[in-house]
Amino acid sequence: MREEVFLDSSKFDFLSDTKYSFMSERGFGESQIIEMSKRKSEPEWMLQKRFESFKAFNLSNKPGFGVSTESLDLSRIISYLDPDSERQRSWDDVPQEIRETFDRLGIPEAERESLAGVGAQFDSEIVYQNIRKELEELGIVFLDMETAVKKYPELVKRFFMKAVPPTDHRFAALHGAVWSGGSFVYVPKGVKVPLPLQAYFRMNVESSGQFEHTLIIADEGSDLQFIEGCSAPRFNDLNLHVGMVEIFVLKDAKVRYSTIQNWSKNTYNLNTKRAVVEEGGTIEWISGSLGSMKTMLYPTSVLRGRRARAELLGITYAGPGQHMDTGSKVLHLAPDTSSLVDVRSISAGGGWAFYRGLLDISPRAMNSRSSVQCTALMIDNESRADTVPIIQVMNDAAEVGHEARIGRLGEDEIFYLMSRGLSEAEAKTMIVRGFMEPVSRLLPVEYAVELNRLIDMEMESSIG
Amino acid sequence: MEMTTDFVHENYEMVKPPRREELSIKDYDNRDFLISSEAASPAMSAFMSNRYSEYRTLAFPSWKRLKLAGMKLPEISPRRSLSCSDPYVRSLISMNSDDVELLDRLDFEGLDRKILLQGDIFFSEGSMISIPPNKSLDNPYSVAFNRDSRILNNMFVLGENSSLKVVVDSGRLGNWLLQNNRFLIKEGASLELLILNRMIERGHGFINNLYLLEKNARLRVFEINCGNTSTASFHMALLEGEKALASLEPLFVARGDTVLDMQYVVRHRAIESDGRISGSGVLLDNGRSVFRGTIDIKRGAKGAKGSEHSNVLMLSESARADTIPSLLVGENQVDASHAATVGSVDGQKLFYLMSRGLTRDQSMSIIVRGAFEPTLREIDEIFPDHSEVVRDEFERDMRF
Numbered sequence: 106m107r108e109e110v111f112l113d114s115s116k117f118d119f120l121s122d123t124k125y126s127f128m129s130e131r132g133f134g135e136s137q138i139i140e141m142s143k144r145k146s147e148p149e150w151m152l153q154k155r156f157e158s159f160k161a162f163n164l165s166n167k168p169g170f171g172v173s174t175e176s177l178d179l180s181r182i183i184s185y186l187d188p189d190s191e192r193q194r195s196w197d198d199v200p201q202e203i204r205e206t207f208d209r210l211g212i213p214e215a216e217r218e219s220l221a222g223v224g225a226q227f228d229s230e231i232v233y234q235n236i237r238k239e240l241e242e243l244g245i246v247f248l249d250m251e252t253a254v255k256k257y258p259e260l261v262k263r264f265f266m267k268a269v270p271p272t273d274h275r276f277a278a279l280h281g282a283v284w285s286g287g288s289f290v291y292v293p294k295g296v297k298v299p300l301p302l303q304a305y306f307r308m309n310v311e312s313s314g315q316f317e318h319t320l321i322i323a324d325e326g327s328d329l330q331f332i333e334g335c336s337a338p339r340f341n342d343l344n345l346h347v348g349m350v351e352i353f354v355l356k357d358a359k360v361r362y363s364t365i366q367n368w369s370k371n372t373y374n375l376n377t378k379r380a381v382v383e384e385g386g387t388i389e390w391i392s393g394s395l396g397s398m399k400t401m402l403y404p405t406s407v408l409r410g411r412r413a414r415a416e417l418l419g420i421t422y423a424g425p426g427q428h429m430d431t432g433s434k435v436l437h438l439a440p441d442t443s444s445l446v447d448v449r450s451i452s453a454g455g456g457w458a459f460y461r462g463l464l465d466i467s468p469r470a471m472n473s474r475s476s477v478q479c480t481a482l483m484i485d486n487e488s489r490a491d492t493v494p495i496i497q498v499m500n501d502a503a504e505v506g507h508e509a510r511i512g513r514l515g516e517d518e519i520f521y522l523m524s525r526g527l528s529e530a531e532a533k534t535m536i537v538r539g540f541m542e543p544v545s546r547l548l549p550v551e552y553a554v555e556l557n558r559l560i561d562m563e564m565e566s567s568i569g
Numbered sequence: 570m571e572m573t574t575d576f577v578h579e580n581y582e583m584v585k586p587p588r589r590e591e592l593s594i595k596d597y598d599n600r601d602f603l604i605s606s607e608a609a610s611p612a613m614s615a616f617m618s619n620r621y622s623e624y625r626t627l628a629f630p631s632w633k634r635l636k637l638a639g640m641k642l643p644e645i646s647p648r649r650s651l652s653c654s655d656p657y658v659r660s661l662i663s664m665n666s667d668d669v670e671l672l673d674r675l676d677f678e679g680l681d682r683k684i685l686l687q688g689d690i691f692f693s694e695g696s697m698i699s700i701p702p703n704k705s706l707d708n709p710y711s712v713a714f715n716r717d718s719r720i721l722n723n724m725f726v727l728g729e730n731s732s733l734k735v736v737v738d739s740g741r742l743g744n745w746l747l748q749n750n751r752f753l754i755k756e757g758a759s760l761e762l763l764i765l766n767r768m769i770e771r772g773h774g775f776i777n778n779l780y781l782l783e784k785n786a787r788l789r790v791f792e793i794n795c796g797n798t799s800t801a802s803f804h805m806a807l808l809e810g811e812k813a814l815a816s817l818e819p820l821f822v823a824r825g826d827t828v829l830d831m832q833y834v835v836r837h838r839a840i841e842s843d844g845r846i847s848g849s850g851v852l853l854d855n856g857r858s859v860f861r862g863t864i865d866i867k868r869g870a871k872g873a874k875g876s877e878h879s880n881v882l883m884l885s886e887s888a889r890a891d892t893i894p895s896l897l898v899g900e901n902q903v904d905a906s907h908a909a910t911v912g913s914v915d916g917q918k919l920f921y922l923m924s925r926g927l928t929r930d931q932s933m934s935i936i937v938r939g940a941f942e943p944t945l946r947e948i949d950e951i952f953p954d955h956s957e958v959v960r961d962e963f964e965r966d967m968r969f
Contacts, residue, residue, distance in 0.1 A: 167584070171584055172583065173581070457581055486901045487868075488901070489578045489899045492907075496891065496892040496911060497890070498890045499889045502886070505910060505912060507894065509907050511906070513902055513903070
């Protein structure tokens, strides 16, 4: 028991000694965009798309809600870093320092045991991408975004930034201008991917920004599980993560997207995730937000086709010095659609967990059903837990229910566990694990173990 | 000033939502101010000048949902002197400096700061009602609007262990009104309040109510929103003393093109305080409701209990219900929850009643009334003289 509680946080908090072949100037401007596009030898249309987004960025205002971004000085951020490495398909060919980084994070091990493919991104570029041969033969495409732009321009043009247009908000526009790296997945009609695909993102340089773009297209009747993990060592200056995930779930397809976010506690994590679900399709979001200093993240499900379905299970941990503004959005745009949101938060050591939700049942979404549940656990009274769901219903044939509860760790439960020989900290940790169990249950076992370890580490540092 | 939401925790701040777009309408000017502040006591005059200088810096909000564009403010005419034989009632305009200090202490943001200030300055009628300690008044104190008084500003002080019932009735006539009401409920005192918003002309109604509860104080508010006027109502209960209890129980019906924008906030600052918000509403035609219920528990309010509940029945495909139940918690030793439902009439219930020989409309009407009945029964009991009026209003509004 104790071994599991007291873990070494150096697992994530280490810095690797990596050489970079290129590092863009600090700040964001046309010159950085042109330079970046040139280094990636991008087609002209993508450069134009970047300019369009940059224009939208210049016209945009800061969001009128969420975490304060006053301390975020964009002119200090390095938008593009190219580690001195070609994209590799064999783990042994990845440069040693980078390989060591991912080895310490346990990525190759996970790949051997439970994944169909892995993409690993180090700062701005994917350094390793691999997919099992038999899956490739089924026509499944799993590539880094840059290669996809060149190899599948028609698919990329059709879907890239179509779920989240650059005009959506300020950080979507910034992302569109300087995106780099990320994964492209295409699952052909009727293909069921037997094992999850994974992408792992790592930031390794002080005041750098990571802007990976993940684009997933699940064609009709297909089935896919995708896992994303993120980490960075702790620096003195701020890091910025403005990633984007766009998922297109076509007719009767199903996608499960799982994330374990563990950015270091100096990171602004301003992330946009959106899925567009067509008739009979299903999107499942499983989201663990543990790291970062400030997060704004609201995975969005746009239920566009009849009988489309969304599920979101999320756990947010706000520890000392963390302001986590997380939530979910579900837009029911078609009849007979359904959604289920179950979000949980833990706040400890002065952290602030804020749940912000939007549920929108449009006039066309007759006979739609939705249930939203929020539960918050407060470890102490230095912390804060807020939930603010917005529910909009625009027809008379929908059923919507919402429930929320905020409370503390039960004294009886702690007492019981302590009477069985656990210390107070162990008892608390065990209760917190039980609280997150519905989320960890849905992750592959290696990731569930990882999630538990992370929570144990966090709990250890805040309740001692 | 008591702000509606606070945006800070430890060293972190949340982005404040931008102020609503500004509305350009003909506003009151210095001349109106002079008329309004005429005959004011020195203390009240200073208070009003103060508020007026803030008022002038702000514009009215355009408030898209409420469609305030084109709104006309009532004309300001000299205030009639209040002739009241009630020993507990005094005119607000002639309050002494101690009373004005209390008025100033009970300052809040309200629905919108501009609208609150408008009520504080340009009221056509304003009273201060002080109930002595240990006094229990059986008959409700009535606040009514007449043709000339469209802006009311009242302050109620309930002495220790006193009890009071108040009925505020908009009446059916008129198309514009604004009221600010402040209540200081001292230790052990109890207030029961019935608010009826039932004007039948299309127009606008605004309510800003603040309640401050000391130790063991009790508050129950029943607000009925019906009729054809679009109403924005704001109620904020501050539980400052231990074991204070506030219960806000609104009922509403929106039909035609009526918009109801309702906000109920219970803020807990004391140990073992108890806050409850429980709303029920029905939407017909193009009716639209916005129901914001907020339980806000501050650090230190150990053992506080807060619950919020809202149910909205949608009876028309072009109605629209927005529900925003917020739970803001800064203390871990609490029990806080909320639940909200939006839905239509249960098909099985309808089928059962129709199988017993009732028509569809009769069955609907029984089901819908069922949603309101528990609260209506409480009103029958506490305000027997008004129960008929309340029930009549619902009868009138809920024809299918």
